[in-house]
Amino acid sequence: xxxxIYLDNHSTTRMDPRVLEAMLPYFTEKFGNAAxxxxxxxxxxxxxxxxxxxxxxxxIHADPKELVFTSGATESDNLAxxxxxxMYREKGDHIITSMTEHRAVLDTAKALETKRxxxxxxxxxxxxxxxxxxxVRNAITDKTILISIMLANNEIGTINPTKEIGKIxxxxxxxxxxxxxxxxxxxxxxxxxxxxxxxxxxxxxxYGPKGVGALYxxxxxxxxxxxxxxxxxxxxxxMRSGTLPVPLIVGFGKACELCExxxxxxxxxLAAMRDRLQAGILKELEEVYLNGHPTQRLPHNLNxxxxxxxxxxxxxxxxxxxxxxxxxxxxxxxxxxxxxRALGVGSDLAHSSIRFGLGRFSTxxxxxxxxxxxxxxxxxxxxxxPLYEMAKEGIxxxxxxxxxx
Amino acid sequence: MAYSEKVxxxxxxxxxxxxxxxxxxxxxxGIVGAPECGDVMKLQxxxxxxxxxxxxxxxxGCGSAIASSSLATEWxxxxxxxxxxxxxxxxxxxxxxxxxxKIHCSVLAEDAIKAALNDxxxxxESK
Numbered sequence: 001x002x003x004x005i006y007l008d009n010h011s012t013t014r015m016d017p018r019v020l021e022a023m024l025p026y027f028t029e030k031f032g033n034a035a036x037x038x039x040x041x042x043x044x045x046x047x048x049x050x051x052x053x054x055x056x057x058x059x060i061h062a063d064p065k066e067l068v069f070t071s072g073a074t075e076s077d078n079l080a081x082x083x084x085x086x087m088y089r090e091k092g093d094h095i096i097t098s099m100t101e102h103r104a105v106l107d108t109a110k111a112l113e114t115k116r117x118x119x120x121x122x123x124x125x126x127x128x129x130x131x132x133x134x135x136v137r138n139a140i141t142d143k144t145i146l147i148s149i150m151l152a153n154n155e156i157g158t159i160n161p162t163k164e165i166g167k168i169x170x171x172x173x174x175x176x177x178x179x180x181x182x183x184x185x186x187x188x189x190x191x192x193x194x195x196x197x198x199x200x201x202x203x204x205x206x207y208g209p210k211g212v213g214a215l216y217x218x219x220x221x222x223x224x225x226x227x228x229x230x231x232x233x234x235x236x237x238x239m240r241s242g243t244l245p246v247p248l249i250v251g252f253g254k255a256c257e258l259c260e261x262x263x264x265x266x267x268x269x270l271a272a273m274r275d276r277l278q279a280g281i282l283k284e285l286e287e288v289y290l291n292g293h294p295t296q297r298l299p300h301n302l303n304x305x306x307x308x309x310x311x312x313x314x315x316x317x318x319x320x321x322x323x324x325x326x327x328x329x330x331x332x333x334x335x336x337x338x339x340x341r342a343l344g345v346g347s348d349l350a351h352s353s354i355r356f357g358l359g360r361f362s363t364x365x366x367x368x369x370x371x372x373x374x375x376x377x378x379x380x381x382x383x384x385x386p387l388y389e390m391a392k393e394g395i396x397x398x399x400x401x402x403x404x405x
Numbered sequence: 406m407a408y409s410e411k412v413x414x415x416x417x418x419x420x421x422x423x424x425x426x427x428x429x430x431x432x433x434x435g436i437v438g439a440p441e442c443g444d445v446m447k448l449q450x451x452x453x454x455x456x457x458x459x460x461x462x463x464x465x466g467c468g469s470a471i472a473s474s475s476l477a478t479e480w481x482x483x484x485x486x487x488x489x490x491x492x493x494x495x496x497x498x499x500x501x502x503x504x505x506x507k508i509h510c511s512v513l514a515e516d517a518i519k520a521a522l523n524d525x526x527x528x529x530e531s532k
Contacts, residue, residue: 397440
């Protein structure tokens, strides 16, 4: 077993060697600019880009012409929201999103609120982190121009009822943007069946390179138009100017092709490992709580709260395992995860949460080791925890008058 | 964020981790912080003839909070009540090389020291 063990695959993934292999020639001998129309170097690059476009489109059941390459999911989210709001401003000034979206959507929405006077509805989620389609329907007004709801959450892995939301959007004639960064390549995504009009995703979450993403923009029924946010050479049908990063796009395409071929078996394998990790920890430790939906969640996600133990200290105790904590004690705000708060998880348990993100290169041996180490460190930290001691003495921690600082 | 070596050492080998019985003769207990804020410290001292002969802590919090309270027990042991009251959070920050975002851990440790001293004094006076 090699250390450190990587279990933070929601953050980013290790690039698949097959992806790197596909990319390499495009850094050296095949270095052309895909926009060069007059020579073989340009044609070769353009052909590579168009091939990648097909590979990516196939994974999400789109037409290759409906893809706009960007620098990543954050840019795609920005382009979708800002581009639609700018283009459809005369039609309305209201958009609908949810409280557990990624900050690339939330902060873009907030910026549009303050700078452009846009009205934004932030829908709550239920205690599993799911958006209710009825809430979406009820929030729509005659001024609503866009619904932006994520496919699956990056912290808790909960998968939203995307198809139902897409159906409502169609019925009401409102555009539907879906931030599918965590879902593409992990679960089946079909922009036709799901009624998605715009969709953001990126290569580095699916074993591809960092620095490239895409925005799917529907061409037919309806034809979606977005105002470009980057002016220049008019690349990507005028929606996103800038020379295409051919090697990255080739890698993105290869990554999507591999996901298309392997997703069915890979998701089953990862879900089984994830379930074993969950069961192994829960068997030995009391008062461990699952955050998110018990079944409707990404196959490689596990988010647990360990009562009486603070998340950051837990991570410090298992430094040989790369994990993520929902407590942002390192940030200046000291606020725990807004996603967990939106689920109604108390601040105490939000401070105690750990996110496990399995991936293509995770092994059974690593999972066994992780189970053992998590049990050890939680036991040790609970011994050290005054809260655990009080709870064991039968004191109801909620009844204590804490001095909130 | 990387932790300083001293924080890591206190975290891996906490000094004086544990509890005294609260009603034990000569014991003062201070509990500060709140679970909602992500850190709670319990500091206890055992006093004989105005001198702290033993100290213990339990902490729910990040590595820096654990290290701050562990260090506090180490420093309090052997000090008189008056000397212990002079321990400042800035001393803890310096000793553990705490970054700005972790200064609140040292503040909490100082508060816990004061709370334990006050608790002892209150108990001694009520006798």
